[in-house]
Amino acid sequence: xxxxxxxxxxxxxxxxxxxxxxxxxxxxxxxxxxxxxxxxxxxxxxxxxxxxxxxxxxxxxxxxxxxxxxxxxxxxxxxxxxxxxxxxxxxxxxxxxxxxxxxxxxxxxxxxxxx
Amino acid sequence: xxxxxxxxxxxxxxxxxxxxxxxxxxxxxxxxxxxxxxxxxxxxxxxxxxxxxxxxxxxxxxxxxxxxxxxxxxxxxxxxxxxxxxxxxxxxxxxxxxxxxxxxxxxxx
Numbered sequence: 001x002x003x004x005x006x007x008x009x010x011x012x013x014x015x016x017x018x019x020x021x022x023x024x025x026x027x028x029x030x031x032x033x034x035x036x037x038x039x040x041x042x043x044x045x046x047x048x049x050x051x052x053x054x055x056x057x058x059x060x061x062x063x064x065x066x067x068x069x070x071x072x073x074x075x076x077x078x079x080x081x082x083x084x085x086x087x088x089x090x091x092x093x094x095x096x097x098x099x100x101x102x103x104x105x106x107x108x109x110x111x112x113x114x115x
Numbered sequence: 116x117x118x119x120x121x122x123x124x125x126x127x128x129x130x131x132x133x134x135x136x137x138x139x140x141x142x143x144x145x146x147x148x149x150x151x152x153x154x155x156x157x158x159x160x161x162x163x164x165x166x167x168x169x170x171x172x173x174x175x176x177x178x179x180x181x182x183x184x185x186x187x188x189x190x191x192x193x194x195x196x197x198x199x200x201x202x203x204x205x206x207x208x209x210x211x212x213x214x215x216x217x218x219x220x221x222x223x224x
Binding site: 002004033035037041042043044045048055056058088090092101102103104105106107108109111 | 145146147148155156157158159160163165202204206211212213214215216217
């Protein structure tokens with residue numbers, strides 16, 4: 001158990017709908033990252049937050065948005081869903097000194113299926 | 116931008132040694148990490164190289180050559196439980212990680 005909690009674990013919805021994925025980082029970690037993993041694909045970086053502020057943005061679609069709240073949990077909002085959005089969405093967190101260790105702690109992921 | 120290349124699949128037998136290579140192109144480089152992922156589970160951290168050379172952690176070792184933009188993960192005394200996907204990842208500022216597409220390691224008896 002990494003200490004990173006993601007909900008829901010599984011989600012099935014229809015095209016055009018909107019969903020929200022939630023992530024609670026490890027206690028003491030200020031950074032939260034969101035990654036998308038499609039079938040047979042690597043982990044695609046979406047966005048990073050540090051202590052409530054957006055720190056870096058990757059290949060995140062305009063239909064997707066995220067935020068990190070004052071209690072440091074984060075939410076990833078996916079709207080106007082398409083079949084191609086079906087994927088595993090991982091959240092990860094890192095401690096303030098992770099630049100020295102390179103270690104991210106990943107949650108178990110939220111598996112989104114769009115029908 | 117960043118790009119990473121690693122083999123898509125490697126096979127080996129129990130007890131053997133296997134090396135998974137990773138080459139990268141990046142603008143801004145702080146280090147190279149390796150992660151293991153079993154069957155769509157949570158990726159877990161294996162090792163990090165911020166400087167050139169070899170880092171050893173038990174049966175796993177990782178190597179980095181910054182001048183060659185190259186690294187590898189070495190797995191020794193392979194066990195069936197080592198069957199998994201292995202990802203190299205480049206750190207490029209603010210701890211942002213860019214992952215390769217992963218190498219599926221199949222260990223057979």
